Amino acid sequence: MxxxxxxxxxxxxxxxxxxxxxxxxxxxxxxxxxxxxxxxxxxxxxxxxxxxxxxxxxxxxxxRRFVAGETIEEAMAATRALNARGMLVTLDYLGESVTDEAVAASARDEILQLLDRIEISGLDANVSIKLSQLGLRIRKETALENLRQLLTKAQENGNKIRIDMEESELVDVTLDIYHTLKDEYGFDNVGVVIQSYLYRSEKDVEKLIDEGAWVRLCKGAYAEPPDIAFPEKADTDANYVLLTEMMLSKEARNNGVYLGIATHDEEIIQAAINFANASKIPPETYEFQMLYGIRRDLQAWLVERGYKLRIYVPYGTAWYPYFxxxxxxxxxxxxxxxxxxxxx
Ligand SMILES: Cc1cc2nc3c(=O)[nH]c(=O)nc-3n(C[C@H](O)[C@H](O)[C@H](O)COP(=O)(O)OP(=O)(O)OC[C@H]3O[C@@H](n4cnc5c(N)ncnc54)[C@H](O)[C@@H]3O)c2cc1C
Structure with a gap:
């Protein structure tokens, strides 16, 4: 019945x-x-x-094909398995567009706990966060303060935090918070993400190269209008190659830029490898990044050939928008x- x-x-x-x-x-x-x-x-x-x-x-x-689980334990288990296969990890406690201060504070507390769990376990993982999860859509100061606390903990543990990039209306404020934390608070363990579908990204990359930043380059995952982002995929891809070469250039590396090439696009990955080989750039001075559960064959292919690969491992109950x-x-x-x- x-x-x-x-x-x-x-x-x-x-x-x-x-x-x-x-x-x-x-x-x-x-x-x-x-x-x-x-x-x-x-x-x-x-x-x-x-x-x-x-x-x-x-x-x-x-x-679950794309998300490691709902709990820290499941995220740790997935990280352990990936580390055992020679892959680095960045852990993401899922959540975004939070409109309640208490929810933002509880996400911060979960990530503080996550940083300690990584430290205690000795696993090779850093952390990715979204500012809208930490309260950016409520007040800029809320997100800034929550991330400041996270960076302080990460610094104590010798770890790093990367700020994911969200919708285009949040790019200016995200870069602003990143610069405040880096320049005014003096954190050197914070990184940022650039999306190749945005017209503005080339200018942003020039500035990040001057600063010797820690950058992840991705194509961009949101729906953006044609006055802001390339409507054609071919243009986004061409811009991806251009921005990769800018951030792998001698000038960028001399300034201390460290690039995470985040894509599952075989042609772009091969173009990056060709450029690095032609410029005699040692493979340990940059890394590839892919999402948990996507193109596992390509992930293994890179690791077998000695390239550094970091897997973005999301976990938590707020999996719906990511999925x-x-x-x-x-x-x-x-x-x-x-x-x-x-x-x-
Ligand atoms: C580590 C990492 C972090 C990211 N962080 C951000 C961020 O902060 N902000 C942001 O806007 N975006 C982020 N993204 C998402 C990114 O912007 C793209 O939406 C996503 O990576 C798909 O683009 P692609 O580069 O793989 O190329 P595509 O041209 O979309 O795909 C190339 C090939 O990859 C495979 N593939 C791609 N996506 C999938 C999928 N979902 N399922 C199965 N196969 C797939 C297919 O074989 C496809 O042909 C991140 C991506 C990665 C890998």
Whole structure:
């Protein structure tokens, strides 16, 4: 009887999903991948969709392909396994767009605990954070103070924290907070992220090169308008190659720039390797970075050839927006997700 009721409950959840699949198929057929991506990015912010999906145990199971688990223990276990395979890690306690000071403070406390767990375990991992998780959308000062406390703890433990880059409206304030922490508070264990889809990034990179910054370069995961970001993927990719070469240049390295090349794009990875080889840049002076669960074959390929690789390992219960952005990056993931739900 109970089983029957549970199945009926699950059936109710399937109705919106089938509608969603039909709508996604229509968008893909009628307008192409860009529209589907924009729609998915919208869903990643939509509270109704989050409420619908977050409690589905099946959705949780599918999300586990990209997320290490919900607890610190699971994140530590994933880190241990990756370290054992010769991969470095950056841990991300999932959460973003927080609108409550108490929630931001509790994220800070979890990350303080995470920094200590890394220290005690002796695992090779640093930490990535999002400023909107630490209260940026409430008050700039809240996020700044929370990150200051995290950097102080990381410094005591000889560890580092990288600030993820979020939507374009947050880029100025993110770089501002980064510079305040570095220049006014004197932290040398803080890094930042640059997105190659933004027109402004070349200028930002020039400044970061002057400062000898610790930078991760990625393509960018949000839906941005064409007056701010390259609408064509080919231009984003070309800019990625340009920014990589700028940050691997002799001038950049002499200034102390350390680059994390964060992509699963084989051609870009090969272009970076070719450029580094041609310029005789030792492989230990930069690193590749990839997301947990994505292109494991390519991850192994890099490590086997002696390249440094860091895996971005997210964990926590707030996996929904992160997961939907991963679906947006590759429609095939979406069909995998929906077919798993329907197969049940
Ligand atoms: C370590 C790391 C940190 C990041 N931090 C940020 C950040 O702070 N801010 C931000 O905006 N973005 C961040 N991103 C996401 C990034 O901007 C891209 O959205 C994402 O990496 C996909 O782009 P790509 O470079 O892999 O190239 P793409 O051209 O999108 O993909 C190249 C190939 O990689 C594979 N691939 C890519 N994505 C997926 C996927 N989701 N599932 C399965 N296969 C896939 C496919 O084989 C695809 O053909 C980060 C990415 C990485 C790797």
């Amino acid at each position: 109970k089983k029957k009721r549970a199945r009926r409950g699950c059936g109710l959840f399937l109705v919106p999903f089938i509608g969603f699949t039909l709508l996604a198929s229509f968008l893909l057929y009628r307008f192409g991948e860009r529209w589907l991506r924009t729609f998915l990015i919208y869903l990643s912010h939509a509270q109704w969709a989050r409420d619908l999906v977050s409690d589905l145990s099946l959705a949780k199971r599918v999300a 939907v952005r991963r679906l947006a990056e590759r429609p095939a993931n979406l069909w995998f997700f929906v077919s798993n739900l329907i197969r049940r």
